[in-house]
Amino acid sequence: MIRLFNSLTQQKEPFAPRDPGKAGIYACGPTVYNLVHIGNARPYVVFAVLRSWLRRRGLDVTLVTNITDVDDKIITKANAEGRPASAVAEEFTAAYVADTDRLGIARPDVEPLATETIPEIIDLVCQLVSSGHAYPAHGSVYFRVRSFDEYGKLSKQRIDQLEEGVRVDAEPGKADPLDFAVWKAAKPGEPAWDSPWGMGRPGWHIECSAMGLRYLGAGFDVHGGGRDLIFPHHENEIAQSEAAGLPFAKVWMHNGMIRSDGEKMAKSVGNIFLLREVLDRYEPAVVLMYFLTTHYRSPLEFSTEKLDEARAAYGRLADALAELEFRIANAARAATQGEWPDLSLRAETARMAFAEQMDDDLNTAAAIGELFALVGEAHRYLAEVDRGAAPLDSGALEAVREVLLDSLDALLVPAPGADGLVTSVGSVAGAAGDVCVTGDVAMMPAVRMAEDGRWDDVSLVYADRLECGDASYACVLRDHYRETRDWTSADRLRDEIQAAGFDVRDTPQGTQVMRKS
RNA sequence: GGCGGCGUAGCCAAGUGGUAAGGCAGAGGUCUGCAAAAUCUCCAUCGGCGGUUCGACUCCGCCCGCCGCCUCCA
Structure with a gap:
């Protein structure tokens, strides 16, 4: 039985899919205004592994991860650089896909763009307006937080207390400072779509509601993301979806933050390490092991x-x-x-x-x-x-x-060998024959020469072959030296093999080599 | 201030109401022509103080420390 920790109830619950045999997962993806850092990569990995495991358990899983390609930060960056917001979004969408691809794990099943979900977003906002949960003001539309009784159920916040800590908000049309925009009126030069309230664009939060509901349907199984999204992002997703009469996710899963120097890794803190930088120095398998040797809910340094x-x-x-x-x-x-x-x-x-x-x-x-x-x-x-x-x-x-x-x-961790970590393992018993080879069939010629006792031939070619990454001749030769107790030559050859990028081990079965990791 | 979480050996990290997985590092031994790898032994009473219990590290309370959210954030 699969049990998952549900942030909503704060305990582990048996996983009971809405549709028997199927599972729908929505994991919050990036807002594409910057390169992804290692912290962004954690949920990408965690939910991919969740999908993998649920599939192992026989479920037909759909993993949806949005790409938010219209947003204040994108616009801000675009304005600063004097180019269209769409150019910024496209650049960093491509970078996000390229960088995460390097992890070598399959992409989410659906990766919808916010800008391709505008009609659904407008529909949702319409429903909220007509049911009184949202109201237009100055071309924007705000969600009326106090109209949703269960507001705060995910973050365990009480509205009254939130009210105390709320910061002064300059937006003039808001009836309550806690209310948040589900639709924003467009300023000149900003990307905008036509709507019943004039030209505008989606608010933050709303795109996730619309995409989750669109691709997974009401009452879908799992919604995931970083802990830092619990409030307000996820809380608001719940509010605007469920206030519209659409039950949202049943299970909420939140991964812990990645820290650097004891502090959350965040662009605003400036302590980020980019995924691509890490992958330049560590193989995907190692990066995945790094993520997976800590439980997903714990913070990770x-x-x-x-x-x-x-x-x-x-x-x-x-x-x-x-x-x-x-x-x-x-x-x-x-x-x-x-x-x-x-x-x-x-x-x-x-x-x-x-x-x-x-x-x-x-x-x-x-x-x-x-x-x-x-x-x-x-x-x-x-x-x-x-x-x-x-x-x-x-x-x-x-x-x-x-x-x-x-x-x-x-675990989606590539097996050694699959990424070239171990290219060949082989051995030769002794001059007398009794030979065994594994891995690379290219070793066979070396073995045959050894069997025939053609040591001069082996000596002639081993160095070149070693240079080409084929250690079989060197292995065979080294076994011969060891057999004849020519330790000086055997040691020298070991140095050569190691210099060629292999780890060398002597075993009762002969010389064993592995490409160094 | 409010809400949530965490605190396990030198480091990292699982875990459980009945006397603490695993990884890294360290010390010693075995194996080995040497080496490497492996293996064996050693290395924690679980932040502190109370309480519940036959028994707690595991449940409850308080305290201390740290982190996250309350503003953009995976």
């Missing part, structure tokens, strides 16, 4: 140390996967082979534990912990095998690998 830790953690997973790959491929040469049910069983319990954690309010941090626990088990088992205390059960190893790979897939 941004620092290169944390990113480096995420890289180390991912490296441990990558190493384990490479090791499994290597052992499975070399199974035929194990001293003894046989069943080892303990490990197969452990793989299965890990799979279930992972799923339970994911079901429990998308606890990716704990779920990843289960993966590491499994990795530890596998390594311990392999040590037993090397000590001759257990037979090699390649089926069990495959089961472990499968769980690891499948879990990473659920």
Whole structure:
């Protein structure tokens, strides 16, 4: 059973989709007036993972993420730069798509533009006006906050208290300072659309209501976004939708803020790190691990140390996967082979534990912990095998690998190898033959040469091949040196292989290489 | 001031009414031609003070510290 923490009720609730077998998620997207920073990327990742997990659980999921391409900030920027607002919006929409694409996770299913939702927005405003929840003034239309009894139910605010803290608002037509614009009269030069109240544009908040209702329908399942949007943005979305007689989202999910130097990362604070800057230095897999090793509701500190830790953690997973790959491929040469049910069983319990954690309010941090626990088990088992205390059960190893790979897939974290982290793993036993290769078939020629004892030929080509990223000849040669106890040559060759960008490990099965991460 | 949240080892981070996952770092051991990797052992009583309970880190109250929102903000 999937349970999600609902900000509305402030507790975890069993997830009960409106339409059995389906799930509709609306996650607030960017206002395109600037480049996305790492804080903006968190919800993008979180809700993509939520979608992924719900799909795993057999639901037909639709994830909608808006792009707000008409807004005060866009207009302000456009005016400052002396170009049309649409030019600013287009530039940063493209940048947003390009930057988030680099994460390598699938895009939302629907990415509507506010400017393509104007008719729906006007309809909604009309309904609010005709039902008395909103009133026109000076070409704008304001939502009458006090007309909606449940105002404040999400942010747990009471209207009276909000009233006390409210700041002086210069807008003349407002009946109450708390009221907010659902439609704004256009000033000269601003983007504007015709409406019953004259030329104007949507207020902030209203586009999300209109888009959510348009693509997911009333009473849709999940609405998500950053914690900082709870008030007023989400509160107002609820008010203007439900006052119009349209039940809004059933479950509200809010991700914690990313902090930098203990403070929320925000453009206004100036402590932002752009997503593209981070991706220039860290692989997508590492950035995703960084996000997912902390629960989505917790605040997350941004620092290169944390990113480096995420890289180390991912490296441990990558190493384990490479090791499994290597052992499975070399199974035929194990001293003894046989069943080892303990490990197969452990793989299965890990799979279930992972799923339970994911079901429990998308606890990716704990779920990843289960993966590491499994990795530890596998390594311990392999040590037993090397000590001759257990037979090699390649089926069990495959089961472990499968769980690891499948879990990473659920988390949208690319498996090592998929992004070039591990390109080839191989080994050659000794001059006598008894050869095993994994990964790259390009290794085969090297292996054949080795089998034939053509060491001169291998020596001739290994350096060039190494330069091209094929370490197979060097591996074969190094095994030969080790076989003949020529440690000087073996060590020198290891240095060369490492210099070519590989990690080198000596194993009972031979030299093992992995492309350095 | 109002509302919400957080405070777990050197750092990061899960978690539970019955004596604390996992990652990083550190110390020592094993393995290894050397190395790397791995593995083993060690390293917290859960901000503070009370209360409820057979028993709390987990529930309640108060206090301290930090953060978010109340204005644009993922």
